[in-house]
Amino acid sequence: MDSWQMECCGEPFALGAEVSWAVVAPDREWLTKVLGAETAATVDAAEEHHGGSPQQSAPVRGTVTGISAVHCRFAPLPGEPDRTRHPVPGSGTLTPLSSARRWTSGRDGLDFVGFLVDLAAPPR
Template identity: 55%
Template structure:
C-alpha cells in the first residue's frame, strides 16, 4: 500500500499541534475529508489526492479506529485567497489555491500576501 495523503487544518496545528518533519513517525486519528470544501480551497485535482483528514478536537471518534500511522514522506503548505460572497460570508476564490513543498510543518505559518494559510497536505507512508 502506498502513502496516504492526510489533510490537516491550520487551526488544528495552531491550537495544540506538535510540529513534525519529513522522516518523523506519526499516529493520527483521521476521518473522511470534506472534499467539496477542499476542492474549493485547493482545486479538484489536489482535493482528489486527499485520503483522510486529521482531527484531534472531538471531530474524530477514536472508537472507530481510523488512523494514519507511519512515516511522514511529504509535506505541503496550502494557501488560498478568500473573497466576500453575496451572503456576507467569505469563501475561497476558486483557482487561487497554492501548494508549497516543505520539509517541516511548523505550528505557525505566514500568509502569502493575500493568500491565507489554510492547512497542510501530508503524505504518510504506512509502516
C-alpha cells in the same frame, strides 16, 4: 491538516518523522474549491485532534514523506448580502516544505489554511 488543528494543539513534524494521527473523511467540497478537483481527489483523510466525530478512525501511524503548505484567497461570494468570506476557487497554492510548524503565516495576499501531508502508512 487544517491550520486551526495545528495551531490549537498540533505538534510540529518534519519529513521522515513517525506520526500517529486520528483521521476522519476529508471535506471534498471544500478541498475542491481550494485545491481543484485533481489534487482534492488525492486526499484520503483529514487529521482530527479533537475527537467527537462518529466517523473518526483508530489512529493512523506512518512516516511523513511529503509536506506542503496550503494557502488560498478568501472573499465574499458575489451577490451575498453578508460579508462571510469563502475560499476563492482556483486561488489555492501548494508550497513544498521540509517541516511543519505550529504557526504558519499567510503570503502574497493568501491565507494559510493547512498542510497537505503525504504519509507512508500501512493500508487501512
